[in-house]
Each structure stands twice: as C-alpha cells, then as structure tokens.
Amino acid sequence: MTDNHRAPTGPAGPAPAVLAQNQYGKAETRVVRITRDGATHHLKDLNVSVALSGEMAEVHHHGRNTNVLPTDTVKNTVYAFAKEHGIASAEGFGLLLARHFVTTQEPIHRARVRIEEYAWDRIEAPAPRPAGTPEPRHSFVRRGQETRVTQITYDGARWEVVSGLTGLVVLNSTHSEFWGYTKDPYTTLPEAYDRILATEVSARWRFHWSDDAEPAPAWDTSWTRTRDHALQAFAGTYSLSLQQTLYAMGARIIEHRPEIAEVRLSLPNKHHFLVDLEPFGLDNDNEVYRVADRPYGLIEATVVRDGVEPRIPVDLSHP
Numbered sequence: 001m002t003d004n005h006r007a008p009t010g011p012a013g014p015a016p017a018v019l020a021q022n023q024y025g026k027a028e029t030r031v032v033r034i035t036r037d038g039a040t041h042h043l044k045d046l047n048v049s050v051a052l053s054g055e056m057a058e059v060h061h062h063g064r065n066t067n068v069l070p071t072d073t074v075k076n077t078v079y080a081f082a083k084e085h086g087i088a089s090a091e092g093f094g095l096l097l098a099r100h101f102v103t104t105q106e107p108i109h110r111a112r113v114r115i116e117e118y119a120w121d122r123i124e125a126p127a128p129r130p131a132g133t134p135e136p137r138h139s140f141v142r143r144g145q146e147t148r149v150t151q152i153t154y155d156g157a158r159w160e161v162v163s164g165l166t167g168l169v170v171l172n173s174t175h176s177e178f179w180g181y182t183k184d185p186y187t188t189l190p191e192a193y194d195r196i197l198a199t200e201v202s203a204r205w206r207f208h209w210s211d212d213a214e215p216a217p218a219w220d221t222s223w224t225r226t227r228d229h230a231l232q233a234f235a236g237t238y239s240l241s242l243q244q245t246l247y248a249m250g251a252r253i254i255e256h257r258p259e260i261a262e263v264r265l266s267l268p269n270k271h272h273f274l275v276d277l278e279p280f281g282l283d284n285d286n287e288v289y290r291v292a293d294r295p296y297g298l299i300e301a302t303v304v305r306d307g308v309e310p311r312i313p314v315d316l317s318h319p
C-alpha cells in the first residue's frame with residue numbers, strides 16, 4: 001500500500017484550507033422599464049447580474065451573516081433603481097448600482113455589475129382611432145431572434161408547402177387586459193386592466209398551392225407580407241386575452257393572403273409582473289416589471305379558411 005493519493009503532509013500535518021476569491025450577488029434580474037410619453041411608450045429590457053465582494057470571511061467560516069446584504073435586497077435594488085432613476089443606458093444604470101453597493105455597505109469593497117440589454121424595435125401600426133387622438137406607439141418587436149422556416153413535401157404528383165417562423169418576440173406595453181375568467185378555489189390571479197402582453201410567436205402557414213400546373217406563389221413576398229400581417233394584428237388588437245390576439249393574427253393572415261389555406265400559431269405568454277415597490281415608498285404606475293421565464297401560459301390554435309381541413313401538426317415547438 002502506498003500513500004500516493006493522500007495530500008502531502010509535512011512535519012506540521014496537512015496544510016489548512018484557506019478561503020480564496022469569493023463573491024456573491026443576484027444573477028439575472030430581468031427588468032423591463034416602460035416610460036410613457038403620452039401615447040408613445042419607450043422600453044428598456046435588461047438582464048442584470050450583480051456580484052459583490054469584500055469582508056466575507058465570517059460568513060464563509062462561521063455562517064455569521066452580519067456583513068451579508070441579502071441577494072434578495074440586491075434584486076429589489078435593481079427594481080427600485082429602475083423606477084427612481086430610469087434606465088438611460090445600461091452603462092449608466094450599472095454605474096449607479098455598483099456605486100450604491102460599494103458606498104452604502106462598508107463591508108462591500110467591490111461590486112461587479114454585468115448587464116445584457118435586449119434590443120427592441122418599434123412596430124409601426126397605423127391603428128384606426130378617433131380623429132385628434134395621437135397614434136398609439138406601444139408595440140415592439142425584439143431584434144435578432146427570428147428564424148424563417150419551411151417544409152416541402154412532394155409525392156411525385158402533389159406538393160405541400162408549409163412555411164412560417166419561430167422566435168418572433170413581440171410586446172405591447174398597453175392595450176391588454178385579462179379579467180372575467182373562471183375562478184375556482186385555486187385561483188389567485190388578480191384581474192388585470194392594463195398589463196403588458198408579450199409572446200414569442202411560432203407560426204406555420206400552409207399554402208393552397210399543390211399542383212405544378214398552377215403558378216406557384218411568390219414565396220419571398222408572401223412570407224414577408226404574412227409576417228407583417230401577424231405583426232399588424234398583434235399591435236393593432238386591443239386585447240382582452242392572448243387567445244383573442246392569436247385569433248386576430250390568424251384571421252388577418254387568412255383574410256389578406258389568398259395563397260394561404262391554414263395558419264397554426266403557438267404563443268407562449270411571456271409574463272411581465274408589476275413589481276411591488278411600496279415597501280420602498282415608491283409607486284409603480286405600470287413602469288417597472290419583473291420578467292418571468294417559466295412557467296408560461298401556452299396558447300395555441302389553428303385558423304383555417306372556411307371549408308379547409310386543418311393539416312398542420314399540432315405540436316410545433318413547445319413541450
């Protein structure tokens with residue numbers, strides 16, 4: 001028997017353990033800040049991760065929490081600062097946070113703030129509105145997430161073409177309500193009269209065309225216009241539920257694109273919860289939202305042209 005896999009021992013016994021680099025904080029606080037300028041809304045969407053370090057030997061060695069500002073407080077600070085200071089830029093917001101932790105907490109000597117900012121573009125949707133009222137500008141589409149898809153099947157005689165998209169993330173910062181639903185003993189959801197509606201659209205649409213003897217649709221134009229109808233319906237629908245918005249999107253495509261027979265939509269409800277800032281003496285007039293990634297509501301349906309048999313498979317992309 002050898003001692004090869006034992007730690008080396010000297011005359012004074014094994015070397016003691018020593019706490020080396022350590023840091024702690026709250027990772028991935030997802031915050032959406034809406035700023036309202038009349039009917040024009042502005043949106044900032046950040047993923048904020050804070051790591052703090054300093055005099056933390058006591059907590060690691062003895063579990064003595066005296067110097068530990070809870071990570072829950074770190075998260076609350078992100079939300080409260082989003083309300084109080086707004087989010088002009090990710091850099092400016094990160095500076096404010098880092099300075100705050102280092103200057104208000106004596107044991108904390110260093111703060112590292114990492115921020116991912118998700119870019120959103122406006123959906124310009126000229127919605128019908130009463131004369132003299134400003135154009136609503138509260139609809140956004142997230143940049144750079146989207147994939148165009150298509151599936152072609154041929155049996156030597158007939159074609160089936162199903163096209164679509166995934167990862168089209170859209171958000172309305174107002175004109176969405178949800179109330180009047182069934183309540184049972186397990187229902188706790190408060191009714192909402194002005195909420196954020198956001199979803200990541202998965203869509204498939206099947207073309208009428210199946211016969212080489214007929215002219216084929218103009219694939220690129222069709223795809224672009226169909227996507228645009230989905231966006232316009234999303235932005236232009238005053239929504240009482242995501243189900244209603246889904247149907248409006250599918251129906252608008254069917255009504256405007258004669259080459260399409262059937263549309264299947266799968267819409268995860270990307271929940272945005274208003275953060276309770278009252279404990280910090282701050283109100284929250286639909287300005288600061290916590291973004292939850294799961295669980296999510298999943299709303300799915302097929303819309304067909306009258307008389308058409310649905311053929312697109314039910315399960316597109318979600319569990």
Ligand SMILES: O=c1[nH]c(=O)c2[nH]c(=O)[nH]c2[nH]1
Nearest residue numbers: 178189240241242243269297
């Ligand atoms: O638009 C919605 N539809 C639902 O069916 C639902 N259920 C829920 O909890 N929130 C929502 N929102």
